[in-house]
Amino acid sequence: MIQVKDLHKSFGDAHILKGITTSFEKGKTNLIIGQSGSGKTVFLKCLLGLFEYEQGSIAYEGKNFSDLSKTEKINLRSEMGMVFQGSALFDSMTIAENVMFPLRMFTKQNKSEMEDRVNVVLQRVNLENAHNKMPSEASGGMQKRVAIARAIVNRPKFLFCDEPNSGLDPKTAIVIDNLIQEITAEFNITTVINTHDMNSVMEIGEKIVFLKDGLLEWEGSSETIFRTENEAVTNFVYSSNLFRKVRRMYLEENN
Amino acid sequence: MKTPLTYLGNIGTYFIMIKDIFRRPTKWSVMKPLILKDIDDLIIGSIGIVAFISFFVGGVVAIQTSLNMTSPIMPKYLVGFATRQSIILEFAPTFISIIMAGKVGSFITSSIGTMRVTEQIDALEVMGINAINYLVFPKFIALILYPFVISIAMFLGILGGLLACVYGGYGTMENYIEGVQLDFIPFHFVYAFIKTFVFAFLLATIPSYYGYFMKGGALEVGKASTTSFVWTSVMIILVNFLLTSLLLG
Numbered sequence: 152m153i154q155v156k157d158l159h160k161s162f163g164d165a166h167i168l169k170g171i172t173t174s175f176e177k178g179k180t181n182l183i184i185g186q187s188g189s190g191k192t193v194f195l196k197c198l199l200g201l202f203e204y205e206q207g208s209i210a211y212e213g214k215n216f217s218d219l220s221k222t223e224k225i226n227l228r229s230e231m232g233m234v235f236q237g238s239a240l241f242d243s244m245t246i247a248e249n250v251m252f253p254l255r256m257f258t259k260q261n262k263s264e265m266e267d268r269v270n271v272v273l274q275r276v277n278l279e280n281a282h283n284k285m286p287s288e289a290s291g292g293m294q295k296r297v298a299i300a301r302a303i304v305n306r307p308k309f310l311f312c313d314e315p316n317s318g319l320d321p322k323t324a325i326v327i328d329n330l331i332q333e334i335t336a337e338f339n340i341t342t343v344i345n346t347h348d349m350n351s352v353m354e355i356g357e358k359i360v361f362l363k364d365g366l367l368e369w370e371g372s373s374e375t376i377f378r379t380e381n382e383a384v385t386n387f388v389y390s391s392n393l394f395r396k397v398r399r400m401y402l403e404e405n406n
Numbered sequence: 407m408k409t410p411l412t413y414l415g416n417i418g419t420y421f422i423m424i425k426d427i428f429r430r431p432t433k434w435s436v437m438k439p440l441i442l443k444d445i446d447d448l449i450i451g452s453i454g455i456v457a458f459i460s461f462f463v464g465g466v467v468a469i470q471t472s473l474n475m476t477s478p479i480m481p482k483y484l485v486g487f488a489t490r491q492s493i494i495l496e497f498a499p500t501f502i503s504i505i506m507a508g509k510v511g512s513f514i515t516s517s518i519g520t521m522r523v524t525e526q527i528d529a530l531e532v533m534g535i536n537a538i539n540y541l542v543f544p545k546f547i548a549l550i551l552y553p554f555v556i557s558i559a560m561f562l563g564i565l566g567g568l569l570a571c572v573y574g575g576y577g578t579m580e581n582y583i584e585g586v587q588l589d590f591i592p593f594h595f596v597y598a599f600i601k602t603f604v605f606a607f608l609l610a611t612i613p614s615y616y617g618y619f620m621k622g623g624a625l626e627v628g629k630a631s632t633t634s635f636v637w638t639s640v641m642i643i644l645v646n647f648l649l650t651s652l653l654l655g
Contacts, residue, residue, distance in 0.1 A: 199532055225430075228534030239525035243443075253533060255436050311532075 152177045153198065153309065153341055158207035160193055167193045169365040170207070178339045180332050180355045182346055185362035186387060192313070194362065195345045199311055200228060211309065229257045232302030232340075234312040234331075238294040240286040246297050247273070247282035253305040272300045276330060292323035296330065303334055310335065310342040316351060324348065328355045349394055352376065361387070377401045420615050427543050427611075430536040437544060444548035448510050452555055455509060456502055460493075460559040463501075464566030465574075467492050472576035482577045486567070486585025491594075493563035499598045500646050502559045503605040506552075507638035511613035514545060515634040518617025519627040527618070542614040552606035553599050560598075597653045604649065605642055612638045 153175040160168040167190045175181040183191050196202040198209060200216060209216045211227060219227060240249050247269050254265045273279055276296040286294055295315060302310055312331060316324035332355040335342040344351065352359060356373035361384050369381045376388060377398055389395045431437070471488040518541055521527050530537040564586060571577045616634035620626055 201528070201531060225534040228532065231532060233529065233532040235525045235529060237525055239529040241526055241529075242520075242524070256433060256533065256535060 152212055153343070154208075154210045155198075156208045156210075158194070158197060158204055158209065160190075160197055160202060160204045167365050168197065168204070171362070171365075171367050172207075173360050173367055173370060175341050175343050176358060177341045178336055179342070179357040180335050181341070181343045181358040181360065182352060182356045183343065183360050183362060184346060184352060184387070185368075187347075189362040190365040191345050191362055195311060195313060195343065198343060199231065199233060200224060229253075229305065230308045232305070232307035232310045234295070234298045234302050234310070234315050236314045236317055238286070238291075238298040240294055240297055240301070242286050244286075245282065246278065246284050246286065246289065249286065249297055250300045250304050253301065257305055268304060269300075272304045275303075275334070276300045291318055292320075292327065295319065295323075295327050299327070299330060299334065303338065303340075306338065307340060310340045312342070312344040312346075314346055314348070315344060316346075316348055321350065324350060325354065331355065332357075349388060349391075352388060353397070377405075419619060420611070423538055423542070423615055423618065424611060426536065426538040427546060428539070430539060431543070432535065432540045436540075440540070440544040441547050444544040445551060447513065448545065448548045449551045449555060452506060452509060453558060455505070456555050456559050457562050459505060460498065460502065460562040461566035463497060464489060464493055464563030465570030467497070467563070468567035468571045468582075469574060469576060472571065472574075482581040483585035483588060485571055485577050486582035487588050488585070489567035489571075489582075490564055490586045490590075493567070494560055494594055494598050497563060498556050498559040499601040499605065500642065502556060503602075503609065503642050504639050506555075506605075506609055507613075507642060508635050510549075510609055511634050511638045512631040514610070514613035515617040515620075515631045516627055518614055519620045519630050522618065522620055523623055523627060538614075538618065541618065542610065545614060546607070546610045549606040549610040550603075552609070553602045556598070556602045597649075600653065601646060601649050604645055608638060608641050608645065612641060 155171055155173050158168050158171040159166070171194065183194060185191050193202060197204050214227070216224070216227070241252065244252065250269045250272055251265050254260055254268060258265070260268070269282075270279070273282065276299055278293065278296055278300065281289065281293065281297075286297065289297065299315075310331070315331060316327045319327060328351050331342060331344065334340065346352070353373050356376065359371055359373065359376055360367060361369040363383050369379060369384045371379060376384065379385065389398055468485050468489045472485045475484060518527075521541070527537050527541070530540055568579065568582050571582045572579050613634040616630045616637070620630040
């Protein structure tokens with residue numbers, strides 16, 4: 152579980168996060184949504200420990216990040232997995248080497264133990280025959296699955312995803328969404344996803360945090376988002392005709 | 407616009423980066439293949455072009471010296487002497503380093519810069535890895551072997567001079583070899599290799615700095631490579647002047 156209290160972050164005169172308080176639960180897919188410039192990426196980078204914040208606190212399973220020593224912070228980082236928007240695979244390594252990388256860095260396992268773990272994880276993301284391919288030879292969807300495999304190979308407690316299905320076709324995007332949700336439940340991880348994709352919101356949003364101008368405007372789930380009267384949320388989520396229709400049908404069916 | 411303060415800030419960041427190269431070292435089992443790969447890319451991969459340039463520039467130095475010695479009282483062995491002095495003191499350590507700033511420096515900046523653009527460096531940092539140590543330290547170690555490249559440049563430069571002199575009809579082999587051996591001062595080698603080690607350090611760190619701290623996309627990677635080449639060359643020339651004044655002045 153991650154608890155965020157009164158988080159503030161500025162860059163020079165620009166006050167980006169203006170006091171966010173929320174929590175992300177374990178074993179659930181937590182989504183951060185909001186318009187471009189709302190502070191989502193800065194918030195995610197604060198959660199990852201890549202940005203230092205001026206005020207507030209972030210606690211990972213009760214441990215306050217700013218109270219940790221340097222070594223404890225490094226250890227905490229090794230418990231985090233991250234799926235980047237562009238996958239961020241190391242292009243000089245094969246797919247298997249990419250997935251094995253966190254194990255080589257942070258464990259004392261021998262080569263056969265690492266290979267076994269890589270096989271298990273690649274099987275889990277349906278890439279059992281791609282070990283020796285280079286990232287450049289893999290499709291966008293495959294690269295995302297490799298990135299997920301690399302993020303979970305060292306059994307992280309926290310999984311962060313930055314727009315995991317951007318640039319993917321709708322079918323592959325759903326596969327990636329479902330994979331992340333399944334892995335979250337299976338390994339009981341706290342997963343935080345930064346997304347623009349409304350399909351993801353409807354499909355896997357077990358908890359949704361909506362940011363507007365650096366403030367937490369609304370929080371709920373994919374169930375409650377259909378019923379919310381919050382104007383900022385409805386303007387953002389139901390900006391397309393399709394989603395307005397979906398909402399109308401949902402409300403008609405459930406009222 | 408860049409102000410003097412910006413340059414001062416950049417210099418400060420460069421020195422902080424150098425400190426970070428040696429902090430929180432990466433596991434040896436991970437680092438070893440990276441070092442071997444960088445030795446292959448930066449040292450072995452440069453031998454061909456360095457050998458080619460040195461051989462022919464050595465030949466040109468010998469021909470030019472011979473053609474400019476118009477006075478009959480000037481001894482013939484001066485061709486070998488002048489070629490040796492030019493190659494050992496300046497051509498091999500300094501001008502090969504400027505060529506390497508183009509070849510190796512651009513490679514380092516663009517490879518690290520591409521990793522920055524494609525979030526690979528962010529991925530390392532998120533994992534809690536000291537990305538500067540992981541990326542720059544292997545290049546730093548690989549370039550410790552740089553004097554080996556310069557030794558080849560020295561040998562082939564003098565050999566190129568010999569062949570151009572003899573087969574071009576500018577002098578005899580005996581005269582050339584006599585000139586190469588004449589008034590040999592071992593400290594000149596020490597001076598040349600001190601310079602080489604300092605240039606190796608500049609070649610590893612300045613292009614890494616420009617790659618690591620670049621911002622933007624693919625276009626900026628190209629710009630960073632050019633800037634890195636310019637500043638590495640400028641620093642090599644300035645440090646060359648400083649070291650020559652200190653060691654030979």
